[in-house]
Amino acid sequence: MSAVQVKNLSVQFGDFFAVKDLSFSVEKGEVFGFLGANGAGKTTTIRVLCGLLLPSAGQASVCGLDVLSDAFEVKKKVGYMSQKFTLYDDLTVKENLDFTSALRKMEPEKFREQKEKLLKMIRFKSSEDILVRDLPGGIKQQVSLVAAVLHDPEIVFLDEPTAGVSPAFRQRFWKLIGGLAAEGKTVFVTTHYMDEAEQCGRIALMKSGELIALDSPQELKRNSFPDREPQEVSLEDVFIEQVEGG
Amino acid sequence: MKTLWGFIRKEFRQTLRDPRMRILLFLAPCVQLTIFGVALSTEAKNIRLSVVGGLSDTTLQEIHRKALASGWFIPARTSSQDPFMQIQNDEADAVMVTPVGGLDRSLGRGTGELQLLINATNVTRAQGIERYFSSIVRSLYEFKPPLSFDVRVLYNPAMRTALFLVPGVMSMLVCLITILLTSMSITREKELGTFETLIAAPVRPEEVILGKTVPFVLLGMSNIPLIVGVAMALFGMPLRGSLWLLLLSAFVFVCCTVGIGLFISTIARTQQQSMMGGFLYLFPSVLLSGMVFPVENMPWVLRVFSYINPLTYFIELLRNIMLKGGDARLIVFNILILSAMALLAITVSWRRFKTTLS
Ligand SMILES: Nc1ncnc2c1ncn2[C@@H]1O[C@H](COP(=O)(O)OP(=O)(O)OP(=O)(O)O)[C@@H](O)[C@H]1O
Ligand SMILES: [Mg+2]
Numbered sequence: 378m379s380a381v382q383v384k385n386l387s388v389q390f391g392d393f394f395a396v397k398d399l400s401f402s403v404e405k406g407e408v409f410g411f412l413g414a415n416g417a418g419k420t421t422t423i424r425v426l427c428g429l430l431l432p433s434a435g436q437a438s439v440c441g442l443d444v445l446s447d448a449f450e451v452k453k454k455v456g457y458m459s460q461k462f463t464l465y466d467d468l469t470v471k472e473n474l475d476f477t478s479a480l481r482k483m484e485p486e487k488f489r490e491q492k493e494k495l496l497k498m499i500r501f502k503s504s505e506d507i508l509v510r511d512l513p514g515g516i517k518q519q520v521s522l523v524a525a526v527l528h529d530p531e532i533v534f535l536d537e538p539t540a541g542v543s544p545a546f547r548q549r550f551w552k553l554i555g556g557l558a559a560e561g562k563t564v565f566v567t568t569h570y571m572d573e574a575e576q577c578g579r580i581a582l583m584k585s586g587e588l589i590a591l592d593s594p595q596e597l598k599r600n601s602f603p604d605r606e607p608q609e610v611s612l613e614d615v616f617i618e619q620v621e622g623g
Numbered sequence: 624m625k626t627l628w629g630f631i632r633k634e635f636r637q638t639l640r641d642p643r644m645r646i647l648l649f650l651a652p653c654v655q656l657t658i659f660g661v662a663l664s665t666e667a668k669n670i671r672l673s674v675v676g677g678l679s680d681t682t683l684q685e686i687h688r689k690a691l692a693s694g695w696f697i698p699a700r701t702s703s704q705d706p707f708m709q710i711q712n713d714e715a716d717a718v719m720v721t722p723v724g725g726l727d728r729s730l731g732r733g734t735g736e737l738q739l740l741i742n743a744t745n746v747t748r749a750q751g752i753e754r755y756f757s758s759i760v761r762s763l764y765e766f767k768p769p770l771s772f773d774v775r776v777l778y779n780p781a782m783r784t785a786l787f788l789v790p791g792v793m794s795m796l797v798c799l800i801t802i803l804l805t806s807m808s809i810t811r812e813k814e815l816g817t818f819e820t821l822i823a824a825p826v827r828p829e830e831v832i833l834g835k836t837v838p839f840v841l842l843g844m845s846n847i848p849l850i851v852g853v854a855m856a857l858f859g860m861p862l863r864g865s866l867w868l869l870l871l872s873a874f875v876f877v878c879c880t881v882g883i884g885l886f887i888s889t890i891a892r893t894q895q896q897s898m899m900g901g902f903l904y905l906f907p908s909v910l911l912s913g914m915v916f917p918v919e920n921m922p923w924v925l926r927v928f929s930y931i932n933p934l935t936y937f938i939e940l941l942r943n944i945m946l947k948g949g950d951a952r953l954i955v956f957n958i959l960i961l962s963a964m965a966l967l968a969i970t971v972s973w974r975r976f977k978t979t980l981s
Pocket of ligand 1: 390394395413414415416417418419420421422460981
């Protein structure tokens with residue numbers, strides 16, 4: 378069973394198609410990169426897959442559950458780190474995680490275990506009683522990730538998790554993503570950084586709501602520039618050729 | 624239950640940590656009531672007194688002289704001989720109207736009647752004028768004065784007093800604070816984006832609604848002792864009825880206004896919109912609550928609005944419980960109505976509330 382299965386999915390806002398006739402599937406344990414220019418429909422797709430937005434047409438299922446009829450169950454299985462703020466700036470790290478566990482009705486035992494494990498994983502050194510607004514941006518994003526996977530979901534959706542973060546922190550963040558995948562979690566991630574996309578198992582390229590390419594980074598390079606050696610081609614070139622050119 | 628407790632702790636922390644909300648909760652009631660108090664307590668001085676009908680009598684001359692000598696009154700400069708016109712054109716604050724044939728003559732028959740017209744647009748001032756006059760007349764006679772006043776209070780015949788107005792100001796404060804607190808807490812989450820994360824969790828609409836209602840009802844209730852206390856200390860508001868009935872009334876009213884705050888936040892997308900929504904709701908509901916203008920005197924179209932206005936019932940409850948000691952039937956009736964309104968507001972918001980984005 379695929380972790381995510383999308384068939385002829387469309388999302389319409391008035392006359393405008395934010396997502397149009399989209400079909401793809403993501404296998405379990407995959408790190409799936411979702412790329413596209415601004416407004417390509419990445420966030421909209423993720424919202425549908427998290428049970429937050431109702432599709433206008435087509436089907437989508439996550440962990441075998443239909444997002445239309447089973448949104449509540451879908452929400453239990455997925456973790457979501459949205460493009461905007463996910464933590465409360467005016468609460469401390471501890472208070473934020475407490476609230477997340479209350480929202481997800483976690484057992485106190487499980488919550489303690491998970492929190493300890495995840496904070497160790499991100500090597501969180503500051504006090505848990507520090508207000509989130511006083512954390513450096515990179516750390517904030519890592520704590521957001523902790524909150525998103527606190528309930529140990531099978532699949533996590535990360536919407537531009539490294540936007541506006543320093544290169545060193547971006548690298549660390551992708552180590553964490555690798556760690557999650559190693560645990561068998563499916564990671565569905567959007568990014569505008571090509572060096573990050575390079576680390577994905579497969580990449581979907583979106584343009585104006587439609588899927589224009591879906592393959593591993595290697596294959597994408599080969600297919601876009603058949604007459605050049607894949608090592609010489611950067612994903613940047615592919616992206617420009619596919620999304621902004623042609 | 625776990626979710627609710629999580630919400631309560633979160634909302635309390637966020638509200639009490641936010642300087643704006645702290646001001647709204649604790650400073651605004653004190654400042655507003657104080658300003659209101661200062662405005663009401665201005666002493667009546669320089670009252671412009673005019674006499675219509677001439678100062679022909681000795682008694683009338685005596686009263687007039689004493690009044691001016693008291694320091695409170697000054698002679699009015701008038702252009703008209705019509706006592707009503709003098710007040711309407713704001714040439715005089717009080718007008719003595721000499722009885723036909725003179726005051727002396729009517730006194731000669733035993734008792735005399737002197738008509739006194741007072742502009743009562745400002746209630747406290749009007750009451751002051753009446754008091755000064757009585758004391759002046761009393762000082763003229765050793766015993767019970769054979770002279771009585773026919774006082775005509777213009778423009779505010781019910782003589783609404785400060786005590787009558789204070790419950791209005793109190794309930795206005797409760798209303799404003801709870802509506803803003805509730806609706807801004809939700810729209811703030813929408814604005815920042817945390818709302819999306821919140822509904823990404825498997826929570827039912829009723830859990831979120833409850834989680835956003837209970838904390839603000841509790842916060843609103845914690846505000847009641849402060850408001851009642853300040854009102855009692857500043858204005859000498861009595862509390863003749865039961866404190867528990869007062870708290871119960873406040874509770875159903877706060878549930879009601881929190882419900883309205885929830886409703887506003889199902890429409891508003893930003894904090895600014897919810898603040899505007901709050902004020903947009905507040906102004907007409909204050910005007911139509913009987914706080915200043917008696918409901919009975921309104922045209923029926925407006926009266927309908929004051930009967931569906933929660934503020935009307937709460938003001939009536941406050942007045943009844945604090946000033947009169949509480950009339951069982953009125954209290955039960957108003958509390959039931961407010962409960963029904965609270966239920967309605969919360970149910971409607973619950974039905975409108977969605978755990979998906981639009
Ligand atoms: N609720 C909405 N109502 C109307 N239009 C919307 C709504 N949400 C998104 N859109 C539009 O749909 C399009 C796709 O938006 P989406 O947020 O999915 O893009 P994106 O790929 O995530 O872009 P970005 O890289 O900027 O995050 C945009 O043009 C956006 O303006
Ligand atoms: Mg986006």
